[in-house]
Amino acid sequence: MKQASNSPSKDAQRLMFLVDTITEIVWEADLDGEILYANKNWLEFFGEKPGLENSKTWLNFLYSDDVESAQAAWLNSLETGEPFEAEFRLLEASTQEYNWFLSRAMPYHNSEGEIERWYGTFTNIDPSKQNERLVSLNSSKDEFVSLASHQLRTPATGVKQYLGMLLDDMFGEMTEPQKDIVSRAYESNERQLRIISDLLKVAQLDAGEILLHPVTTDISQLVHYIIQDISATFKERSQSLEYRPFKGEALTYIDPETIRMVIENIIENASKYSPENTRVSVSVKKSDQNILIQVADGGVGVDPAHQHMLFERFSRINNSLSIKVGGTGLGLYWSKRVLDLHGGEITYRPNKPQGSVFTVSLPVKYESVINLTEKSPVTLQN
Amino acid sequence: MSATILVVEDDQPLNDAYKIILERAGYRVLTALNGEEALLAAKETEPDVILLDLRMPVLDGIGFLTEYDPKDHPNTAIVVFSNYDSHADIDRAYELGVDRYILKARAAPKDLLALVEGILEDRD
Numbered sequence: 001m002k003q004a005s006n007s008p009s010k011d012a013q014r015l016m017f018l019v020d021t022i023t024e025i026v027w028e029a030d031l032d033g034e035i036l037y038a039n040k041n042w043l044e045f046f047g048e049k050p051g052l053e054n055s056k057t058w059l060n061f062l063y064s065d066d067v068e069s070a071q072a073a074w075l076n077s078l079e080t081g082e083p084f085e086a087e088f089r090l091l092e093a094s095t096q097e098y099n100w101f102l103s104r105a106m107p108y109h110n111s112e113g114e115i116e117r118w119y120g121t122f123t124n125i126d127p128s129k130q131n132e133r134l135v136s137l138n139s140s141k142d143e144f145v146s147l148a149s150h151q152l153r154t155p156a157t158g159v160k161q162y163l164g165m166l167l168d169d170m171f172g173e174m175t176e177p178q179k180d181i182v183s184r185a186y187e188s189n190e191r192q193l194r195i196i197s198d199l200l201k202v203a204q205l206d207a208g209e210i211l212l213h214p215v216t217t218d219i220s221q222l223v224h225y226i227i228q229d230i231s232a233t234f235k236e237r238s239q240s241l242e243y244r245p246f247k248g249e250a251l252t253y254i255d256p257e258t259i260r261m262v263i264e265n266i267i268e269n270a271s272k273y274s275p276e277n278t279r280v281s282v283s284v285k286k287s288d289q290n291i292l293i294q295v296a297d298g299g300v301g302v303d304p305a306h307q308h309m310l311f312e313r314f315s316r317i318n319n320s321l322s323i324k325v326g327g328t329g330l331g332l333y334w335s336k337r338v339l340d341l342h343g344g345e346i347t348y349r350p351n352k353p354q355g356s357v358f359t360v361s362l363p364v365k366y367e368s369v370i371n372l373t374e375k376s377p378v379t380l381q382n
Numbered sequence: 383m384s385a386t387i388l389v390v391e392d393d394q395p396l397n398d399a400y401k402i403i404l405e406r407a408g409y410r411v412l413t414a415l416n417g418e419e420a421l422l423a424a425k426e427t428e429p430d431v432i433l434l435d436l437r438m439p440v441l442d443g444i445g446f447l448t449e450y451d452p453k454d455h456p457n458t459a460i461v462v463f464s465n466y467d468s469h470a471d472i473d474r475a476y477e478l479g480v481d482r483y484i485l486k487a488r489a490a491p492k493d494l495l496a497l498v499e500g501i502l503e504d505r506d
Binding site for chain 2: 150153154155156157158160161162164165168170193196197209213
């Protein structure tokens with residue numbers, strides 16, 4: 001990199017450091033348009049150090065069809081001092097392909113009002129680089145969501161402890177109304193924690209960070225344990241849970257932790273979106289190719305007009321129960337993505353006379369099963 | 383004699399909460415706001431259980447474990463108490479010899495007490 005005429009001061013050093021971090025190509029030219037300095041993106045794109053050989057002027061990298069107009073505009077600016085703005089194609093050294101750039105340049109005036117230098121930028125607007133830009137934006141988004149979510153977890157955890165202490169009568173027995181109020185606050189905070197978890201799950205998924213540890217798993221056993229653990233929830237809501245298992249092993253190659261969450265999520269939804277005193281049926285079936293886990297309820301169902309957006313991100317369909325139920329609308333989206341990763345599928349169809357039927361499908365695996373422990377098939381230690 | 387629990391947590395309100403919960407249940411509680419303070423505290427009094435946060439300033443949880451080396455302290459149970467659940471962290475913590483990995487956000491006061499009770503029972 002060719003230095004400016006004086007050795008840079010500390011401020012100038014800091015500025016140059018900053019200029020090297022941005023994604024545009026930034027350059028400094030003299031009154032003749034000859035390049036005096038450019039940030040490191042110049043070398044990276046043009047394959048040459050700025051100010052040397054071909055890089056004395058950026059005109060040398062122009063696509064032939066664009067030379068006439070770009071050159072005319074640039075020379076006009078140099079002559080008149082008018083700010084420069086144009087779009088043209090420049091040659092990328094590494095690919096030997098031309099990329100579309102938007103260029104802007106401004107004259108820098110000294111204290112006497114005379115133009116001393118030109119400062120310009122090249123911004124890559126080429127469609128072929130669109131993906132890179134989106135990926136870069138996307139990962140900033142994932143990092144941000146992840147950071148914010150983790151930060152939010154801490155104070156919410158604090159609230160959980162303090163309200164929990166009150167509810168456990170650690171500071172004296174509370175009156176019924178007091179307990180009721182504090183419980184509501186506790187539940188609200190729990191919901192906040194669930195939302196944070198959902199956000200983290202999806203950010204992880206988007207960032208490609210979801211680590212699956214697949215093992216050969218018996219779905220019959222997995223669902224059996226899920227049903228056992230979830231039955232308390234159904235009792236609380238005076239709902240009944242009917243389970244029709246597959247008689248025998250139903251082996252598949254999956255990450256038990258994430259698939260367990262998917263199935264639990266669907267069964268919990270069935271409970272949430274059904275009124276009290278109704279029944280939810282869970283069944284496991286197996287064909288040659290697939291294992292099907294079906295969850296049917298007689299609840300509010302999904303409006304036909306909204307069925308197509310069921311598995312989309314953030315789609316929370318308004319129905320009579322959705323305000324009470326809460327949630328982020330990320331559960332089904334996440335479930336679908338996870339199943340895609342496993343080579344499986346999730347589908348919806350309406351139940352007769354009302355309600356929903358969700359079917360999770362996973363590919364059959366022919367191999368001997370790894371023993372699952374009595375307590376739970378899923379521990380973080382595996 | 384009641385057991386000694388060392389709570390290592392950089393968030394002050396959370397640190398206070400855990401101290402209150404454990405003291406009221408009759409345990410002796412030492413606290414530290416980062417891994418370095420934790421090393422000093424653990425050196426002075428050998429704790430029975432350490433509840434260890436991971437992301438902390440000065441010296442983080444993994445830094446503490448590396449320095450402390452759980453294998454040198456077979457009578458001290460170490461539970462990672464974190465709100466981060468990255469597989470990398472989990473694997474590393476187990477490699478370094480912790481006994482359990484708990485997501486803080488899932489543990490209500492009674493869960494914390496059940497956890498500590500269970501650990502002490504298993505040990506004796």
